[in-house]
Amino acid sequence: MSTPAVDFAALDRYIHDHIRDWMEELGVLCAVPSVSARHEAIQPCAEAVADLLSRRGFKTSVTSVDGGHPVVLGHASAPDSARTMLFYNHYDVQPPEPLPLWESPPFELTERDGAVYARGAKDDKGELVARLAAIDALRAVMGGYPCQLTWLVEGEEEIGSPHLPAWIEKHRADVQADAAIWEEGQIDEDGRPIVRLGARGLLYVDLSVKTIARDAHSGAANLLPNAAWRMAWALASIKGPDGRIRIPGFYDAVRKPTPAEEAMLSRLPNTSENTRREFGLDRLLDGVTDVERAYFTPTANIAGIGAGYQGAGSKTVIPSQAMAKMDFRLVPDQDPIDILEKLREHLRAEGFDGVKIDVLAAQPPGLTDPDAPIVRLTAEVAGEVYGKPALIVPLTGGTTPMYPVHHPRRACGEPRRRLGFEESSPLAERVHEAGRFRERGQAHRQALGSLRGQMKGEGLDQSSPS
Numbered sequence: 001m002s003t004p005a006v007d008f009a010a011l012d013r014y015i016h017d018h019i020r021d022w023m024e025e026l027g028v029l030c031a032v033p034s035v036s037a038r039h040e041a042i043q044p045c046a047e048a049v050a051d052l053l054s055r056r057g058f059k060t061s062v063t064s065v066d067g068g069h070p071v072v073l074g075h076a077s078a079p080d081s082a083r084t085m086l087f088y089n090h091y092d093v094q095p096p097e098p099l100p101l102w103e104s105p106p107f108e109l110t111e112r113d114g115a116v117y118a119r120g121a122k123d124d125k126g127e128l129v130a131r132l133a134a135i136d137a138l139r140a141v142m143g144g145y146p147c148q149l150t151w152l153v154e155g156e157e158e159i160g161s162p163h164l165p166a167w168i169e170k171h172r173a174d175v176q177a178d179a180a181i182w183e184e185g186q187i188d189e190d191g192r193p194i195v196r197l198g199a200r201g202l203l204y205v206d207l208s209v210k211t212i213a214r215d216a217h218s219g220a221a222n223l224l225p226n227a228a229w230r231m232a233w234a235l236a237s238i239k240g241p242d243g244r245i246r247i248p249g250f251y252d253a254v255r256k257p258t259p260a261e262e263a264m265l266s267r268l269p270n271t272s273e274n275t276r277r278e279f280g281l282d283r284l285l286d287g288v289t290d291v292e293r294a295y296f297t298p299t300a301n302i303a304g305i306g307a308g309y310q311g312a313g314s315k316t317v318i319p320s321q322a323m324a325k326m327d328f329r330l331v332p333d334q335d336p337i338d339i340l341e342k343l344r345e346h347l348r349a350e351g352f353d354g355v356k357i358d359v360l361a362a363q364p365p366g367l368t369d370p371d372a373p374i375v376r377l378t379a380e381v382a383g384e385v386y387g388k389p390a391l392i393v394p395l396t397g398g399t400t401p402m403y404p405v406h407h408p409r410r411a412c413g414e415p416r417r418r419l420g421f422e423e424s425s426p427l428a429e430r431v432h433e434a435g436r437f438r439e440r441g442q443a444h445r446q447a448l449g450s451l452r453g454q455m456k457g458e459g460l461d462q463s464s465p466s
């Protein structure tokens with residue numbers, strides 16, 4: 001592989017000298033409480049992101065479809081390269097609750113003990129700003145970007161990106177790219193960078209049931225149907241204590257890891273002991289002993305459940321209504337719409353047709369071809385920056401909208417990939433230390449630098465099928 005002529009020392013100096021500027025930008029972004037679940041401060045945050053990109057000369061637009069949260073799209077050209085790299089980030093955040101766990105206000109970027117704290121300071125405003133640092137350094141030191149850059153920043157990632165597929169459908173031509181770098185990444189506890197190639201799919205549903213016209217006194221509990229019982233039975237019909245999901249046909253489309261995925265899995269360290277210890281368990285659920293391999297198994301999770309009286313003391317009541325929130329993490333080659341149909345049919349067949357299903361998110365799993373040249377390149381660059389060989393992980397437990405970005409243009413070039421260099425985020429959004437931030441800026445900068453040659457055509461064969 002050819003080594004591009006990049007003055008890394010000068011890039012390092014630039015990043016070192018300007019770190020405060022990006023921290024300030026991060027502080028401004030984190031101050032906007034863009035909680036997508038509550039549709040809060042969404043427009044102002046989209047505009048703030050667009051402003052950050054415009055200021056850097058990106059041609060920027062803020063658009064939405066069907067009342068969804070706006071998507072910020074930026075494009076910067078590079079005279080020396082016809083190749084395009086797509087960055088995916090999101091500007092929305094999870095709700096900050098529970099508030100008592102925060103030592104400083106969640107929307108006020110606060111530095112302490114060499115780390116910065118705020119909701120979104122890591123996921124995903126921090127990564128966004130780290131990329132800004134990378135491209136600023138490239139522009140200042142190299143006089144431009146190594147390839148064309150398309151930047152897609154959405155505002156619904158934390159609620160399952162419900163409008164993104166329709167938005168992409170409408171803007172297909174604008175998101176054409178040869179490769180994509182996804183929102184984030186990790187280094188493991190031994191400092192090894194992790195390159196993740198895929199994400200599980202998701203079906204998220206609200207279940208609700210109403211059994212009687214109004215709550216009633218429990219003296220009538222043998223006369224009137226109780227909504228809480230009804231919901232409990234419906235939920236119990238979905239998954240058994242043996243961990244098996246009981247929806248007929250649920251596992252039909254699940255495939256085993258391919259030989260290439262198997263090879264990747266066999267090279268990964270086993271983290272099950274750490275997970276077990278972190279959560280204070282004697283053993284992981286259903287006897288899991290290999291965390292990464294377990295991500296190839298789908299899930300049925302109750303995310304929330306509610307009915308009846310939950311205050312202090314007693315209230316003798318028959319609840320008339322009950323609700324539950326469920327998410328199903330889906331694996332290759334499951335399809336969320338197919339699973340939804342099967343869930344509906346299952347509830348009907350079990351006599352729970354009174355249980356109403358509202359779909360909050362439906363997303364197929366997203367995968368990258370492990371043999372794509374960009375994967376090897378990414379791993380090499382990451383290994384170089386961190387001084388340790390990168391771990392390549394075929395599938396992540398969570399979900400991110402890789403599929404709609406990748407899928408419409410399978411034919412056009414490299415598959416999408418997910419890359420970043422990031423500490424994992426433990427409870428209460430303990431975020432990147434300033435040093436880590438610097439490192440991440442450096443990693444993104446070097447990734448871009450190394451891609452300079454590659455994106456000109458020395459490493460990526462544009463005509464190769466994906």
Ligand SMILES: [Zn+2]
Nearest residue numbers: 123124157183
């Ligand atoms: Zn995120």
